[in-house]
Amino acid sequence: MKTILWATLTANGNYAQSSPDNPPKKEALDDFATHAKAAGNFIVGRRTFEGMRGNGGGGPFGEIDIVVVSKNAAEIPGVTVVKSPQEALNYLQQKGYRTALISGGADIHNSFLGQGLVDEAIFNVAPVLEGKGLNLLIDKDNYRYKHVQLLDCKPLGNGVVQLRYAIER
Template sequence: MKVTLWATLSANGNYSRSTPENPPRPQAFQDFERHARVAGNFIVGRSTFEGFAARGPNPAFASLDIVVVSTNSPAIEGVHVVSSPSEALELLEQRGYTSALLSGGEKLHNAFLAQGLVDELVLNHTPVIEGAGLNIHLPAGKHQVGELLEMIDLGGGVVQTRYSIKR
């Protein structure tokens, strides 16, 4: 199964944080919706899912298979809850998918990367500089080499880079 890690980063490389003073860039969120519709699914951590849910129902997500990875969440109506990255991929494969969109957060992204489960990175770089923050990283002493596939100006100062990652 092809796994695409999708993330929005600040100009200084941290995960871009959404606050009332710094809301998500609409260009990045529209791109996420587009990627999710193409995949038909997305995988997300519990905290990130709760952030999505707090915004209210999103009609763009109504027909998607949403998989929440959490080791301590009870069932959540309308989504699949699993306890590991491999369970998330197994569930989507059983449902007939050949690709999965990994949408967040930091702990989940890094767990997929540490287990060598990511085939592609889609990184949206916003024109915001933040203080210390969360980052995409591998365990100490590990590295993966990516190949630049594409760079796109999404508008609003958001630049997207897409990389393939060798497993």
């Protein structure tokens, strides 16, 4: 199964943090919806999922298989809850999916990256600089490198640029 990590980054490379002063760009959200519909699923952390739900999330995702990764969460109506990234991938593979979309937040992204479970990364770079932010990491403790191959680069509009990379496993 192909795994695609989808994220929005700031122009200075931080993992973009949404707030009332800095809402997500419509172009990035529309792109995410397109990728989620194409995959038929997405994997998300519990806090990010709760944030989506709190903002009326789920509307365009009624037909999409949502998998929430949480070590502590109990059952959440309408979604599948698993305890690890590998368990999320196993669930989607058993359901016959050919692609898994990993959508957020930073802890989930870093967990999948750190375990070497990502085949491709899609980064939507938002036109904003952020003072203090979170980073995407392949290793929290060491200076390790992983070379990637640029597959595509395109503007999405409103200053958002999308970079798509292949990641060697």
